[in-house]
Amino acid sequence: xxxxxxxxxxxxxxxxxxxxxxxxxxxxxxxxxxxxxxxxxxxxxxxxxxxxxxxxxxxxxxxxxxxxxxxxxxxxxxxxxxxxxxxxxxxxxxxxxxxxxxxxxxxxxxxxxxxxxxxxxxxxxxxxxxxxxxxxxxxxxxxxxxxx
Numbered sequence: 001x002x003x004x005x006x007x008x009x010x011x012x013x014x015x016x017x018x019x020x021x022x023x024x025x026x027x028x029x030x031x032x033x034x035x036x037x038x039x040x041x042x043x044x045x046x047x048x049x050x051x052x053x054x055x056x057x058x059x060x061x062x063x064x065x066x067x068x069x070x071x072x073x074x075x076x077x078x079x080x081x082x083x084x085x086x087x088x089x090x091x092x093x094x095x096x097x098x099x100x101x102x103x104x105x106x107x108x109x110x111x112x113x114x115x116x117x118x119x120x121x122x123x124x125x126x127x128x129x130x131x132x133x134x135x136x137x138x139x140x141x142x143x144x145x146x147x148x
Contacts, residue, residue, distance in 0.1 A: 005032035005076040020068035029092040029104040032076040040128045059107040066101045080132045086110045086118045
């Protein structure tokens, strides 16, 4: 099963027009990413506090297909993929009801924190990617069977 994260849009997430402020969808999807790390056994305090490696986002892309309003109940489905020995991508589908409201993609590179040079993904991230990749593939196969 693909990793999913449930989140309700709050007033603080919206702009003066009453819809989700565009940058906040990145923050919401990052919440889902963090929760998936926790669910795979990664300690967030260790992960983000003085680590030997870091995973900065080097690219982000958001497509909105419909507005998101305060009170909307979201399901965020993560689909991570390893791109190379030192890079991965997290695609997130933001779903309201049965409708995909947005799609977010972030690309991350693994660096050594002291030298700021690229380095190979550590084993715990390779495991996280593999666990979540298998779940996303299973969900996609299930969706394609339902469409037939």
